[in-house]
Amino acid sequence: MLRAVSGRARPVGTITRGTTNPNRLRRCDRWLAGPQAWRLRRSPTRPIVVDLGYGSSPVTAVELHGRMRRVRHDVHVVGLEIDPDRVAVAKPLERDGLAFRRGGFEIPLRDGARPTVVRAFNVLRQYGEAEVPAAWARVQERLAPGGLLVDGTCDEIGRRATWVAVDATGPVSLTLSLRLGGLARPSDVAERLPKALIHRNVAGERIHAFLAELDEAWARSAPHSSWGARQRFLASAADVGERWPLLDGPARWRLGEITVAWEAVAPRH
Template sequence: MPSPRPLGNITRGTTNPNRLRRCDRWLLATHRDVLTKGGTPHLVDLGHGASGVTTVEWADRVRAVRPDVHVTGLEIDPERVATAQAWARPGVDFALGGFEVPLPAGRRARVVRAFNVLRQYDESEVEGPWRTMIDRLDERGILVEGTCDELGRLGSWVTLDADGPRTLTLSWRLRDLDASRPPSVVAERLPKALIHRNVPGEPVHDLLALVDDAWRRSSPFAPYGARQQAVAALGDVATQVPVVGGADRWRLGELTVPWSLVAPRGGPLAQRW
C-alpha cells in the first residue's frame, strides 16, 4: 500500500544560510529548558526548502546546549528531499513529510520549526495545520511557526504548545530601521494568522502603531546606536502593554508579547485553546 501523500502545498523553496539564525538564537535563550530537560529531543525543520543548510545550522546551534539532539528536515517535494541528503550527517537526517510530521517508530517532536510554509494559505486554513503539528509534539514540545525575509533580517513567529498560541515575537535587524522604515515594516512578514489583520481596530495593528510611536519618541537615543534606541523604545512599549522578556532581547531587535495581546478579533485564533 503506497504511503499517504504528505500534508501541505509545495512552497517556493527559497532558503539561504543563516536565514533562521534570529529564531534559533531566540529559541536557545528563551526556551532552553525545552531543549535541555527530558529525554533526547527530536527537532523538526518543517519545509527546509531547496537545501538542507538551515536544518544543519539549527542542529549545530542546539548542540551547544544539548549534544545528543536529533534534527530531521522535512519537505513535501521529493526532489528537495533527495538534494538535501548531501547535508545529512550523524544526528541530522532528511525525509519526505508535511504537517503530519512523520517520524520513525512513533517518535514525537520536541520542537517543530515551520517557517514560510503557511504564506500561501488563507487565514481560515491556519488552525488545521497548527493543530496537526501540535498533535505530533511530545509532552514538553512547542511549535514555532513564522515568516521571515529571504536573508532572515526581518521576521516574526508564533509559539504554540498543546494549549494553543502562547506568544508572538517580532524581530528586526535594527540598523535597517530609520525614520522612513519604522518598526511597523515587520507587518509585511507577519505570520499568516495575523498578516491580514494589520488594519485599524485589530490588536496587532494597535501594537505596531504603539511600537512606531515609541521608536519616534526614542530618536534622541539614535546617535548612541540602534541598540540604545531599541532598548529605549521597547522599554517604553513595556510600560504600556504586557511583554515577555526584557532589555537583553530588545537590544537584539526582538519583542515578544502574549498572544492574547494580538489575537485576531473573533474567530478560532482569538485566544488560547
C-alpha cells in the same frame, strides 16, 4: 483545507516555493537556543527538532543542527519536505543527529517519536488564513510534552522576522526580530507577519494597535539615537512594556527582538 498530496507516504500539505538562503533563520534559531533552550535541556529523552518545509536547499536544517547541538549535544534534527526530489538532494548531508525525510504537517517520525520543537518558517505564509488553525492543530497533536511549534516568516536574508509560538494549549506569543541598523520604524516588519496576522494589520485589530504603539515609542525615543539604534530600541521596548504584556526584557531587546503575549495581539473574531 489541508490536503494530503498524492503518493505512497501521503504527506499532509502542499509543496512550498522553496526559496531559502544561508543564515536566513538565524534570528529564530538564536531564540530557540536562548529563552527556549530549556525545552531541549529538560527533555527526558533525546530531543527531536524538526525543520518543517526547509525548501529547495537543506541549509537551514544543517544550520539548525549546529546551533541546537550547542544547547544539547545529543539533539536529533529532522528536515521534512513534501517534495521527494528535495529530500534526495539533502540525503548526502545526513550525519549523526541530522536526518531528512519526506513529510508534512503530520510530522512522520520513526517509531512514533514526538518532536520537542517544530520550526515551520515561510510555510504557512503560502496557505490561506483559514487553514492556519488546522495546520497548528495537526502539529500540536504530535508534540512531545513541553513541545513547541514555531510558525514564522522572514525576509529573504533574515533581516526581519516574526514568529508565533504555539504549545499544546494553543498560541502563546508573538515575537518580532529586527535588524536595527538602518531601521526606519518597527512596523516595517508588518509585511513579514505570520499568516495568522498579516491580514489583520488594519485599524481595529490588536496587532495594528501594537505596531502603532511601537512606532510611537520609537519616535519618542529618537533622542537615544545619539547612543545608537540599539539604545533607541531598548528605550522603545521599555516604553511599550508599560502598557503591553511583554514576555521578555532588555537582554532580548538589545538584539532587536521583542515578544508579546498572544492574547494581546490575537485577531478579533
